[in-house]
Amino acid sequence: MEVMILSFIGSAVQSEWNLSPHEKSLISSVVFAGMLVGAYTWGVVSDNYGRRKGFLFTAIVMSGAGFLSAFAPNYISLVILRFFVGVGLGGGPVLFSWFLEFVPAPSRGSWMVFFSFFWSIGTILEASLAWLVMPTLGWRWLLGLSSLPSFLLLIFYSITPESPRYLCMKGRKSDAMHVLESIARMNQNVLPSGELVSDRKAEAAELEENTNGFQGTHAEQVRKSGSSLIGYLASKFKCIGALYKLLSRKLIRTTLLLWMGFFGNAFTYYGVILLTSGLSDGDENCKPIMLHLKSKEGSNLYKDVFITSMAEVPGLILSAVIVDRIGRKLSVASMMFATFAFLIPLVFHQKEVFTTALLFCARICITGSITTLSIYAPEIYPTSIRSTGYGTANSIGKIGGIISPLVAVGLVDGCHKIAAVLLFEAVIFLTGMAVVFFPVETRGCKLNDSL
Numbered sequence: 267m268e269v270m271i272l273s274f275i276g277s278a279v280q281s282e283w284n285l286s287p288h289e290k291s292l293i294s295s296v297v298f299a300g301m302l303v304g305a306y307t308w309g310v311v312s313d314n315y316g317r318r319k320g321f322l323f324t325a326i327v328m329s330g331a332g333f334l335s336a337f338a339p340n341y342i343s344l345v346i347l348r349f350f351v352g353v354g355l356g357g358g359p360v361l362f363s364w365f366l367e368f369v370p371a372p373s374r375g376s377w378m379v380f381f382s383f384f385w386s387i388g389t390i391l392e393a394s395l396a397w398l399v400m401p402t403l404g405w406r407w408l409l410g411l412s413s414l415p416s417f418l419l420l421i422f423y424s425i426t427p428e429s430p431r432y433l434c435m436k437g438r439k440s441d442a443m444h445v446l447e448s449i450a451r452m453n454q455n456v457l458p459s460g461e462l463v464s465d466r467k468a469e470a471a472e473l474e475e476n477t478n479g480f481q482g483t484h485a486e487q488v489r490k491s492g493s494s495l496i497g498y499l500a501s502k503f504k505c506i507g508a509l510y511k512l513l514s515r516k517l518i519r520t521t522l523l524l525w526m527g528f529f530g531n532a533f534t535y536y537g538v539i540l541l542t543s544g545l546s547d548g549d550e551n552c553k554p555i556m557l558h559l560k561s562k563e564g565s566n567l568y569k570d571v572f573i574t575s576m577a578e579v580p581g582l583i584l585s586a587v588i589v590d591r592i593g594r595k596l597s598v599a600s601m602m603f604a605t606f607a608f609l610i611p612l613v614f615h616q617k618e619v620f621t622t623a624l625l626f627c628a629r630i631c632i633t634g635s636i637t638t639l640s641i642y643a644p645e646i647y648p649t650s651i652r653s654t655g656y657g658t659a660n661s662i663g664k665i666g667g668i669i670s671p672l673v674a675v676g677l678v679d680g681c682h683k684i685a686a687v688l689l690f691e692a693v694i695f696l697t698g699m700a701v702v703f704f705p706v707e708t709r710g711c712k713l714n715d716s717l
Contacts, residue, residue, distance in 0.1 A: 270392035278405040297352035304356020311658030320360035324417030328354025332413030359657040376591035378641040508513040528663035530697025581633030593709040594642040601635035602698035643680040645708040
């Protein structure tokens with residue numbers, strides 16, 4: 267809801283405060299900038315201090331800043347508050363990782379798609395709320411009402427259990443047992459006999475191996491390689507340590523390919539949304555995208571956004587059907603190449619109805635692709651860096667989301683619609699190939715706690 271609201275408030279704020287187009291665009295840009303900061307920050311907090319801590323701080327920042335935005339007295343304060351909303355929104359991967367660690371492997375893919383379905387519910391709900399509120403009550407009421415669901419996170423915090431897998435990884439087995447016993451009682455069941463085990467010993471041994479080299483003399487330390495110096499800094503600073511693990515020898519291939527996957531998916535996702543406005547009239551009139559959007563002010567804008575948002579529902583259904591059947595890698599790759607196929611005809615002049623249908627189908631496929639990739643990312647990383655790994659990849663995706671509108675708007679407004687489509691096709695193809703080279707398929711695999 268907090269992301270979708272960016273589609274509605276810009277023009278109203280611009281009209282009330284006489285903002286320039288640049289100032290208007292900054293209201294949206296700062297949210298994505300905040301998400302860049304928040305995705306990595308909350309990931310580090312969650313991996314080092316617990317999923318509940320990340321859960322709590324995310325809820326406080328997002329709900330507080332979102333609600334205060336409705337009372338912003340001027341443009342500067344609104345921009346600052348929306349930045350902090352973005353920082354809070356960056357905690358989404360924390361919630362995703364937390365939920366993932368409770369779900370059994372055989373049905374994990376379907377459940378994570380179901381979890382993602384609430385993103386689309388928020389999108390549709392925000393479009394409906396804007397349709398009702400904006401024409402009568404204005405943008406401040408929309409901001410205030412849209413922040414209320416975030417407060418539910420605070421209400422439910424007291425009954426939110428910590429991840430038993432995280433507790434086990436930190437050596438807090440008694441706390442983990444307490445959580446599991448509570449779950450068993452709630453489900454009117456009993457825990458199986460046995461002892462909780464995790465990969466924590468392996469993680470401890472690895473950490474000891476990384477840090478043993480720094481116990482010698484100064485001369486010995488000077489002889490260490492540059493990577494050892496990075497390892498030493500990593501052992502002292504948690505934020506550096508998390509990034510060091512992500513780029514370690516064991517994970518660097520996975521991490522770089524995953525970053526490319528998220529960048530390409532986000533770039534394409536927001537590009538398809540913008541191309542829907544830019545290509546809907548064919549090539550007869552080189553009409554700027556922003557002029558398209560301006561011409562759709564009022565109830566038509568809310569209706570169009572509502573209808574296009576509905577395209578995500580079949581995308582999620584498609585993802586849920588295939589993710590546990592053919593696996594994560596094949597699901598993402600097939601939907602990326604399907605998006606590629608749907609956009610190919612747009613290189614040539616098409617009728618408006620056919621163009622809209624192609625973009626609608628592309629929206630379905632790219633939604634399914636980015637949803638499945640968001641399942642794969644936290645599965646591939648161990649518990650010790652799961653939130654950080656997924657959060658960092660999500661941040662790279664946000665960079666793609668920021669660049670995509672600039673490219674799409676620039677090329678289409680400059681009457682280079684074919685070039686815009688070809689650029690998106692190139693990004694989609696390279697992203698699909700990167701997914702093909704992902705090193706591991708995670709369907710049905712147990713989650714790891716350490717490298």
